[in-house]
Amino acid sequence: MSLPSRVLHVITGLGVGGAEQQLRLMLRHLPVRSDVVTLTNPGAVADGLRADGVRVGHLGMRGNRDLAALPRLVRLIRDGGYDLVHTHLYRACVYGRLAARMAGVRHVVATEHSLGDAAIEGRPLGTGTRGLYLATERLGGATVAVSVTVADRLRAWGVPADRIHVVPNGIDAVRFRYDPAARAAARTRLGLPADATVVGGVGRLVPGKRYDRLVRACAAQPDVRLLLVGDGPERARLLHLARALGAADRVLLPGECGGAVAPVTAAEEVAAGLPPLPHLLAAMDLFVSPSTEEAFGLSVLEALAAGLPVLHVTCPAVDDVPGSEAPGAYRVGAETERLTAALRVHLAAGHGRLPVPPVVRRYDIARAAERLTGVYAGLTGTAPAEPVPPPARPDTGRLAAWIPGASVPPHAAGVNRRRGAP
Known part of the structure; x- marks a missing residue:
């Protein structure tokens, strides 16, 4: 080839x-x-x-x-x-x-x-x-x-x-394998009680992700904590909304994490500031993706790889394959009322950690x-x-x-060690 x-x-x-x-x-x-x-x-x-x-x-x-x-x-x-x-x-x-x-x-x-x-x-x-x-x-x-x-x-x-x-x-599915020790450590670091029910989401905090609907849905469940991982221009508005709904103490927006790619150095891990994404997913009990405009839905796949049940409004990665490949992923309505109802039903059912579904291996x-x-x-x-x-x-x-004409510090370069790039 x-x-x-x-x-x-x-x-x-x-x-x-x-x-x-x-x-x-x-x-x-x-x-x-x-x-x-x-x-x-x-x-x-x-x-x-x-x-x-x-x-x-x-x-x-x-x-x-x-x-x-x-x-x-x-x-x-x-x-x-x-x-x-x-x-x-x-x-x-x-x-x-x-x-x-x-x-x-x-x-x-x-x-x-x-x-x-x-x-x-x-x-x-x-x-x-x-x-x-x-x-x-x-x-x-x-x-x-x-x-x-x-x-x-x-x-x-x-x-x-x-x-x-x-x-x-x-995705690198092995990296997301559920680890009870990582769950305990992440919850301790984030100040989440060991017995709390934690609903999670991961993504850029922008209007198109519709995280305001998730904040409202979680605020309506009195015993639920929301862990929303990511950063963006909507962060202040989401925090204000949580306060207005009387749920400020149950909505946690810790910022960006190191992401889905395994660090290669200890310094890179420390610089991330938060536990790595697989540990944050381990700290969750249910994953929700309220976005109505997704091209793929990578965060949903990562959550499934971590054994989480998932509620999603749209996720082509899951929606484009037979339902039998993605047990544990449930498509829900986009409106706040429907999302709230689906969240209530799922929490009442008490689903625990799930086996990794076939759709994860597909990707x-x-x-x-x-x-x-x-x-x-x-x-x-x-x-x-x-x-x-x-x-x-x-x-x-x-x-x-x-790069002629670019103003870049001389240290900002390296060679592809694995592939010998010049």
């Missing part, structure tokens, strides 16, 4: 988020040498990628219309000798596809992580947003949908079916990496694949020289 010799992944940002952490996990399993450049926000996931040995650059883009970033990205692609560019998230797809074409790269892949019926990455799907996306999509060779649902939406938009490839997100990260590798091979033709060299020592070379 023919593979590209050097791949550049272009992503909008590298803060803690599902697409960002999925990229990090995927790079641990792809058999190709990869670098990453972020247009904005080189946050916690950038640090994690560097800890993994992946070279990460920051383009220093100042906003959606910072056109000066485009020639910097073109030079980066051209000077790096990449033979495939892979873009992630809306802004990176628009700029990355255009830059790759200008740099003369023939093979361009884009992954669509977050396309809903009415929004993409939380922004409304207006005529301009959709038109720009479709115009630049034509510059690529393949568009990856993370679920069948997203593939259907892309076809409805007008993306040619022969350019759409379904490569579901993947194993190794299988996802194999499918993406096949997409790469299909684009790059029949030339023999360049062998992957043995691991190399990290190189803290000059990143500013790697």
Whole structure:
């Protein structure tokens, strides 16, 4: 199977988020040498990628219309000798596809992580947003949908079916295996009583996730605690809502955690500030996803891998497979009243920890990496694949020289130790 010799992944940002952490996990399993450049926000996931040995650059883009970033990205692609560019998230797809074409790269892949019926990455799907996306999509060779649902939406938009490839997100299921000791430790650290009933959620605190409905539903259950893991612009509003409902002492919003990807260093674990995500899931008794606009539903899969029963409004990862593969996952209505009623019924039934369902094995990260590798091979033709060299020592070379015009500290670089990236 023919593979590209050097791949550049272009992503909008590298803060803690599902697409960002999925990229990090995927790079641990792809058999190709990869670098990453972020247009904005080189946050916690950038640090994690560097800890993994992946070279990460920051383009220093100042906003959606910072056109000066485009020639910097073109030079980066051209000077790096990449033979495939892979873009992630809306802004990176628009700029990355255009830059790759200008740099003369023939093979361009884009992954669509977050396309809903009415929004993409939380922004409304207006005529301009959709038109720009479709115009630049034509510059690529393949568009990856993370679920069948997203593939259907892309076809409805007008993306040619022969350019759409379904490569579901993947999880490292073993990492989420339930551990009673981790449950006790996480509850102690968070100040949660050992005998408390804890309902949980994980995700960005943004309006589209509809966490206000979950706060209201939990506030209506007098003996329930809510553990809502994540951060975002809705945090203050959710805390105010909990106070207004008289449930401030039962609603815990501890912030972002280290995420779904296992740290590679002790320092990275400490820097996360909270117990790792598998421990936080172990501390929960029931997982709820009230979002009405999901492209995949990775957090639901992680909860199922932790043995949690799940209530979800929409989750393509589960909704697109036979119900027999996801026992323990229950689809519920989006309205606050229906969510509250479903929560009450489930808590009264007293479900405990559940066996890991078959749907979790379906989305194993190794299988996802194999499918993406096949997409790469299909684009790059029949030339023999360049062998992957043995691991190399990290190189803290000059990143500013790697990205002309970018203002980046010299230490913000590394070499892909596993794949020997230059």
